Amino acid sequence: MGHRPAVSIAPMVILAVLAGMFALAAESAIAQADKGAPAAKNWTPPKTPWGDPDLQGTWTSDDCIGTPLNRPANLGETLYYSKQELAQRESQLAKQQQNDLQEFVAPDQRVGTGPPSHWAERARRPCKQTSLVVDPLNGRTPDLLPEAQTRRIPEGANNDNPKADSWEDFSYYIRCISRGVTGSIFPVIYGNGQQILQAPGYVTILQEMVHEARVIPVDGRPHASPRIRSYMGDPRGHWDGDTLVVETTNFLGNRTGIGLNGGGTPTSDALKLIERYTRTGSSEIEYEVTIDDPKTFTRPFKVAFPLTQEPGYQNFEYACHEGNYAMSNSLSGARAQEKAAAEAAKKK
Amino acid sequence: MRKTLAFVLVAGVVSLAAEPVWAHHAFAAEFDSSKPIKLKGTVTKMEWINPHAWIHIDVKGEDGKVSPWMIEAAAPNSLLRRGFTKNSLLPGMEILVEGYQAKDEAHRANGSSITFTDGRKLFVGAPAGEPGAPPRKDK
Numbered sequence: 001m002g003h004r005p006a007v008s009i010a011p012m013v014i015l016a017v018l019a020g021m022f023a024l025a026a027e028s029a030i031a032q033a034d035k036g037a038p039a040a041k042n043w044t045p046p047k048t049p050w051g052d053p054d055l056q057g058t059w060t061s062d063d064c065i066g067t068p069l070n071r072p073a074n075l076g077e078t079l080y081y082s083k084q085e086l087a088q089r090e091s092q093l094a095k096q097q098q099n100d101l102q103e104f105v106a107p108d109q110r111v112g113t114g115p116p117s118h119w120a121e122r123a124r125r126p127c128k129q130t131s132l133v134v135d136p137l138n139g140r141t142p143d144l145l146p147e148a149q150t151r152r153i154p155e156g157a158n159n160d161n162p163k164a165d166s167w168e169d170f171s172y173y174i175r176c177i178s179r180g181v182t183g184s185i186f187p188v189i190y191g192n193g194q195q196i197l198q199a200p201g202y203v204t205i206l207q208e209m210v211h212e213a214r215v216i217p218v219d220g221r222p223h224a225s226p227r228i229r230s231y232m233g234d235p236r237g238h239w240d241g242d243t244l245v246v247e248t249t250n251f252l253g254n255r256t257g258i259g260l261n262g263g264g265t266p267t268s269d270a271l272k273l274i275e276r277y278t279r280t281g282s283s284e285i286e287y288e289v290t291i292d293d294p295k296t297f298t299r300p301f302k303v304a305f306p307l308t309q310e311p312g313y314q315n316f317e318y319a320c321h322e323g324n325y326a327m328s329n330s331l332s333g334a335r336a337q338e339k340a341a342a343e344a345a346k347k348k
Numbered sequence: 349m350r351k352t353l354a355f356v357l358v359a360g361v362v363s364l365a366a367e368p369v370w371a372h373h374a375f376a377a378e379f380d381s382s383k384p385i386k387l388k389g390t391v392t393k394m395e396w397i398n399p400h401a402w403i404h405i406d407v408k409g410e411d412g413k414v415s416p417w418m419i420e421a422a423a424p425n426s427l428l429r430r431g432f433t434k435n436s437l438l439p440g441m442e443i444l445v446e447g448y449q450a451k452d453e454a455h456r457a458n459g460s461s462i463t464f465t466d467g468r469k470l471f472v473g474a475p476a477g478e479p480g481a482p483p484r485k486d487k
Contacts, residue, residue: 101472105467115422191423208425316425321398324399326378330374
């Protein structure tokens with residue numbers, strides 16, 4: 001042996017960092033830092049050879065990994081961290097990176113329920129926001145309408161009382177079918193890659209996880225007939241100056257929600273999304289989406305976060321159902337639980 | 349102590365430090381938080397498959413009988429981004445695994461701590477870009 005870890009490594013570094021971030025935010029919720037990311041001076045947004053704004057490249061929402069969709073209530077209307085808070089968060093990220101690079105796991109490490117923490121994909125710089133929801137001002141998803149409150153949330157999509165009788169009870173994400181439009185771009189713990197490719201009249205976005213490909217016409221054509229419905233909807237784009245605006249309608253409804261990975265209460269067939277992609281520098285896009293579902297939410301709301309380009313970052317294939325053992329394992333787990341419950345009932 | 353570690357079902361309560369960070373399924377659907385396990389085993393293969401990789405190990409029980417176990421790892425694309433390659437874990441290597449057993453009591457577990465037998469990490473996580481890529485500094 002003779003090897004000793006140089007630093008005692010906390011087992012759940014991510015969570016410690018998140019807890020730290022939360023505490024920092026709570027300490028000075030009044031602070032309001034520099035807002036967003038204005039376009040850099042002396043930087044001209046590039047154009048494609050055919051004259052459209054050029055958004056091409058592989059982008060990732062990694063920097064807001066761990067930022068909650070809904071702002072903790074105690075932070076009130078504070079959307080941005082202060083400069084001081086951001087500096088602290090930056091040093092926490094640096095510390096986390098140092099811990100990741102330690103050769104040894106601390107002997108007293110407590111075992112959590114996720115994989116080893118140093119295997120996780122990480123934010124490269126601190127997210128400036130306290131929540132992904134930016135409107136309403138409280139940073140929280142609006143209330144559900146009564147008709148939406150009874151809509152079933154599938155197993156694995158934030159369902160707090162799961163009971164899987166069949167593979168059909170699982171979320172469309174767990175079934176490797178789709179995370180929906182917002183679920184495919186909101187930052188999650190891995191696989192946040194968004195590759196944008198353009199051609200005259202089209203913008204295509206290839207999304208790593210669950211390998212979606214959104215082919216978005218930007219040639220002014222109207223939406224498909226409302227009788228044509230799909231999981232990812234029918235997108236139509238246009239340019240508002242240098243901003244790509246994408247309106248998506250024609251959703252099937254009752255498939256995925258607006259939570260991370262498409263979780264939460266499923267949205268309806270009346271869902272309309274308006275996304276805005278604005279390149280604010282050579283390696284940053286400000287992304288914003290307005291979510292309007294008059295059969296689900298009491299009002300429209302907005303989610304926003306940055307997408308960045310990173311050296312060497314690329315999409316890899318995500319053949320989701322290749323080895324989705326979790327599906328059969330979860331079903332056999334549910335049966336084992338039922339059996340145990342039945343045996344316990346007999347003994348009574 | 350380590351030499352007799354072969355296959356130890358840890359009876360003590362191991363506190364769950366946090367919500368699961370698996371992305372593609374709920375920990376609670378598949379694994380039993382009341383069945384913590386601690387295994388020492390020899391790698392027979394690693395399946396680099398989506399949505400999560402699986403490590404196969406042979407575990408020798410106290411009676412000398414060898415049982416195969418499957419250990420769930422992270423997403424293969426994440427592992428690659430963090431510097432884990434197909435040479436990081438090869439058949440014949442011995443590893444220690446701590447995690448929780450499957451609810452149906454099959455020889456499957458999640459791998460919350462997976463190390464070599466001397467406590468070294470299986471690999472050291474590279475910065476969160478392509479293996480070896482430094483984070484961008486201009487923001």
